[in-house]
Amino acid sequence: MRHFLTDFTEYLQIEKNASPYTVRFYVDDLEDFFAFLEEEQISSLEDVNQRIIRVYLTRLYKRKLGRRSVSRKISSLKSFYRFLERHEQVTANPFIYVSLPKTTHPIPGFLYTEELEKLFSVSDLNDPLGQRNQALLEIFYATGIRVSECQNVKLGHIDFTIGTMFVNGKGNKERYLPFGHFAETALEHYINDGREKLLEKTTSSPDAVFLNARGGPLTARGMRMILNKMVENAAMTVHVHPHKLRHTFATHMLNEGADLRTLQELLGHENLSSTQIYTHVTKDHLREVYMDSHPRAKE
Structure with a gap:
């Protein structure tokens, strides 16, 4: 066996x-x-x-x-x-007729815009670690990137001329993620200033974009701890982790009109069924779309 x-x-x-x-x-x-x-x-x-x-x-x-x-x-x-x-090691598959237990798919938790604004306002942008934290938060929200993918992003993976980031995802599936103005500004500020100061604390020359306080590559655990500290500094009671920011990215994209196929590509999902879990919308948004779209919704 x-x-x-x-x-x-x-x-x-x-x-x-x-x-x-x-x-x-x-x-x-x-x-x-x-x-x-x-x-x-x-x-x-x-x-x-x-x-x-x-x-x-x-x-x-x-x-x-x-x-x-x-x-x-x-x-x-x-x-x-x-x-x-x-490979002809057994004559039959005894599990082929075993049905899978039905599983529930809980709706992913996400942050509202007001909650995000609190997080975006807590970092000290004059401090190297504050610049790093701001850039990290902006990238998580701008791209929906997984934490395992984020820790592997190298300097050479970022193209500021067209605003894209190369990502090597699950199963070594490669994709390019666009990012917008706020993420670009935070990332450039950190790379040109804060990251250079963090590098002064080490004799090595890591090519990872996100570094820890000692100048080494930041781990996935370190990224989670940073988010927890930002939540604490923002005096928020919600639990925030990198995957929740991924959920938030997907939810906000759909709420603003993105189609499922595009979102599937951005998230790096192999199957569309994995993306469809994000088709939930807030009640307020649902009502807003209805009132704007239905011919007899308004006087």
Whole structure:
């Protein structure tokens, strides 16, 4: 079984170009299933049948795993057995007829314009770290970039002449993200002033755009801590994290008339279904559109 897992991991990394994060989830799910098979004294993957799968699912629910977690494990095992079947290591995929538990899709939280304005006003733009924090916040909101993508942005990835940023996203999918005037101003100010001062604190020459207080590359954890501090300084009670700014970017774009296909490209979603979760709108905006659009809404 371990030998098959090694082969499958290489397949995910090389052929599917899956991210380390995705590969880790697959491996964890399969390790969990292998541990179950060992407990049941099942030594061959070929011996797994519908009865054994039902026992496994019962165990998962007894552990009080959520529907989303169970659904992911089933999906991982389906993919694994599909791989084994294609390489003639098993004669059939016993998970092919196992239906995924229905999962709920909570509406993503987002910030209102007034809340954003508070965040944009707290940084000291005369201080190198304040300049960095402002540029970071502007870029998160201007592009909808993921935190993992943001930490990997290099100086050479930014083209100020056309206002775009090169991003290497999930599964090494590349895309170019436009950014507007406010993000451009904050970014140029930081790169030309604050970033140069941060570099004086280190002997190395990192090419990462966003640096920490010691002049080294800023990590995803560091970015989250910066946002938390900005929220604290703004005396806000909402919880803000990089992904919430991504949700805010997507929600505001749709509210202002962006189409789903364009938003899909900007967010780097492989499937449009991932983007459709953002089609919720605020009640105020919904009413405003209705009043402006319906022929008999007004006198």
